[in-house]
Amino acid sequence: MPELPEVEVTKLGIAPYLEGKTLTEVIVHDGRLRWPVPEHLQKTLRNQICHSIQRRGKYLLFQFDTGVMLIHLGMTGVLRIQKKQEESKKYNRIEFHFGETALRMHDPRKFGSVLWHSEEQGPVENFPLFKKLGVEPFESEFAGANGAQLLYERSRGRTISVKQYLLAGEVVVGVGNIYCSETLFEAKINPKTPAGKISKVRYARIATAVQLILKKAIKAGGSSLKDFVHSDGEPGHFMVLTKVYDRSGLPCKECHTPIKQITQGQRSTYYCPACQK
Ligand SMILES: [Zn+2]
Numbered sequence: 001m002p003e004l005p006e007v008e009v010t011k012l013g014i015a016p017y018l019e020g021k022t023l024t025e026v027i028v029h030d031g032r033l034r035w036p037v038p039e040h041l042q043k044t045l046r047n048q049i050c051h052s053i054q055r056r057g058k059y060l061l062f063q064f065d066t067g068v069m070l071i072h073l074g075m076t077g078v079l080r081i082q083k084k085q086e087e088s089k090k091y092n093r094i095e096f097h098f099g100e101t102a103l104r105m106h107d108p109r110k111f112g113s114v115l116w117h118s119e120e121q122g123p124v125e126n127f128p129l130f131k132k133l134g135v136e137p138f139e140s141e142f143a144g145a146n147g148a149q150l151l152y153e154r155s156r157g158r159t160i161s162v163k164q165y166l167l168a169g170e171v172v173v174g175v176g177n178i179y180c181s182e183t184l185f186e187a188k189i190n191p192k193t194p195a196g197k198i199s200k201v202r203y204a205r206i207a208t209a210v211q212l213i214l215k216k217a218i219k220a221g222g223s224s225l226k227d228f229v230h231s232d233g234e235p236g237h238f239m240v241l242t243k244v245y246d247r248s249g250l251p252c253k254e255c256h257t258p259i260k261q262i263t264q265g266q267r268s269t270y271y272c273p274a275c276q277k
Pocket residue numbers: 252253254255256257272273274275276
């Protein structure tokens with residue numbers, strides 16, 4: 001499943017080809033995605049300029065003249081820049097032409113989505129699906145002491161584990177399952193600790209670790225930027241070298257204690273019982 005770093009790198013990969021360009025055509029091969037692709041989209045978008053591409057959580061926001069198109073990659077979605085005349089392959093669900101350039105969305109399992117938020121609906125921050133999203137890990141709300149303060153405040157009285165608290169994405173977005181195990185190892189916090197029992201000082205370590213781990217993943221993905229253009233390759237996860245994730249029974253890279261795997265909320269968590277207290 002594409003996580004925040006993959007979506008961020010997708011944005012960096014496609015933006016230079018589309019920003020400032022006029023959309024000439026939308027071709028819907030199969031609009032039965034997680035939600036149906038709006039039928040008016042072809043008509044609405046034609047001849048509009050794509051002014052910018054931003055990211056919010058795992059959504060890509062394409063700012064057009066009269067609104068914002070939102071794309072979510074779901075479980076298996078991939079966006080590719082290709083030449084219009086290049087043959088469109090199986091499972092390409094929708095494509096957007098900007099003159100000779102085509103942006104194609106490939107999505108075998110169809111959990112992705114393409115949505116429209118018109119100017120009349122107000123600022124895109126009001127978009128219903130954004131209401132429950134936490135802050136962005138690299139924006140000012142999470143910078144410096146703000147991140148620790150936010151994680152601390154919102155967790156008071158909460159008995160769920162810190163792993164599930166972070167994974168829910170309601171305070172800060174982007175800490176997907178892999179990144180969550182890695183973050184808590186980096187911060188040396190046991191993933192089973194109740195969220196409400198963690199001090200502000202320890203949340204400061206978590207906030208720093210969230211940014212560090214996500215930055216590392218985005219940086220690792222930077223080397224794959226060229227894959228977004230004229231390529232059929234499937235992108236993988238960027239976290240090539242994990243310290244705990246998927247390393248059950250292997251020695252901790254810092255203390256050699258075997259890494260433990262547990263299940264929390266039906267998702268696997270990996271941690272070092274010696275390093276993470
Ligand atoms: Zn260890």
